[in-house]
Amino acid sequence: MTTTAFITHRECWLHDMGSFHPECADRLAAINDRLIAAGLDLYLSFYDAPQATPEQIARAHPESYLEELKASVPEHGIRHLDPDTAMNPDTLKAALRSAGAGVLATDLVLKGEIENAFCAVRPPGHHAERSKAMGFCFLNNIAIAARHALEAHGLERVAIVDFDVHHGNGTEDIFRDDPRVLMASIFQHPFYPYSGADCTSSHMVNVPVPAGTRGDTFRQIVSDMWVPALRDHNPQMIFISAGFDGHYEDDMGSLGLVESDYVWATQQIKAVAEDCGHRNIVSILEGGYALSSLARSVVAHIKALADL
Numbered sequence: 001m002t003t004t005a006f007i008t009h010r011e012c013w014l015h016d017m018g019s020f021h022p023e024c025a026d027r028l029a030a031i032n033d034r035l036i037a038a039g040l041d042l043y044l045s046f047y048d049a050p051q052a053t054p055e056q057i058a059r060a061h062p063e064s065y066l067e068e069l070k071a072s073v074p075e076h077g078i079r080h081l082d083p084d085t086a087m088n089p090d091t092l093k094a095a096l097r098s099a100g101a102g103v104l105a106t107d108l109v110l111k112g113e114i115e116n117a118f119c120a121v122r123p124p125g126h127h128a129e130r131s132k133a134m135g136f137c138f139l140n141n142i143a144i145a146a147r148h149a150l151e152a153h154g155l156e157r158v159a160i161v162d163f164d165v166h167h168g169n170g171t172e173d174i175f176r177d178d179p180r181v182l183m184a185s186i187f188q189h190p191f192y193p194y195s196g197a198d199c200t201s202s203h204m205v206n207v208p209v210p211a212g213t214r215g216d217t218f219r220q221i222v223s224d225m226w227v228p229a230l231r232d233h234n235p236q237m238i239f240i241s242a243g244f245d246g247h248y249e250d251d252m253g254s255l256g257l258v259e260s261d262y263v264w265a266t267q268q269i270k271a272v273a274e275d276c277g278h279r280n281i282v283s284i285l286e287g288g289y290a291l292s293s294l295a296r297s298v299v300a301h302i303k304a305l306a307d308l
């Protein structure tokens with residue numbers, strides 16, 4: 001059986017962007033409840049996320065940006081950085097734990113202590129650009145983890161796959177000029193953040209899909225476009241920007257994916273890793289706002305990671 005790590009931190013629950021904001025701590029509570037109800041907790045290794053260090057963050061964001069974020073933390077109440085992205089006094093702590101989770105996951109996998117990991121963290125990261133917080137994101141967790149694999153562990157090629165309903169504009173911004181990183185993504189288009197469809201970079205496999213797209217088309221795209229590009233790139237590690245807001249029940253987007261689609265995609269990604277001679281996979285939570293379908297999808301995804 002695979003050893004799969006589940007990495008989180010209690011401080012990720014403290015970040016709050018105001019009443020009724022869909023990106024809320026109840027998301028992590030729903031995942032925890034479902035994990036325990038499914039009996040999955042018996043099969044996973046649990047780790048507390050450390051805080052990412054300024055050096056680790058600087059691999060994806062300029063130092064001045066981290067200083068700006070620090071200066072934006074309100075003493076009390078909520079401060080908006082854009083209409084849907086806001087900080088409370090605990091936001092930076094939560095963001096540092098979220099980024100640190102991906103770094104720890106990368107270390108554990110590359111030291112062989114675990115085979116793969118899921119990071120149940122918030123705030124999410126894939127909309128955070130080099131110098132810009134947006135779309136509920138502050139630090140780009142997946143980018144910081146991928147750069148950690150490249151810079152601290154000396155890997156030469158990694159891949160990021162992103163099946164969140166939204167385009168990961170932040171991840172693209174950070175890796176646009178870094179051909180060591182292949183990014184493969186599927187996202188609803190036209191839709192927030194209205195980017196990605198016109199990308200010409202050879203190491204970005206962007207597949208915009210219209211509202212209403214369901215699992216059969218999603219699977220065809222993964223098979224026809226993602227898998228061959230991933231095999232060609234031959235990554236030494238694969239990172240997953242795991243957003244579950246493309247689920248049929250999630251009103252944040254208008255795609256028609258269901259749990260079995262996420263399981264299937266996870267199995268395809270695992271098969272690509274094995275074709276490349278390893279099992280190194282780190283998955284980090286991005287979106288997913290309908291609590292029931294989010295929790296069911298995360299559990300199904302983790303079961304696939306853990307071969308359960």
Ligand SMILES: [Zn+2]
Pocket residue numbers: 164165166243245286287288
């Ligand atoms: Zn999303």
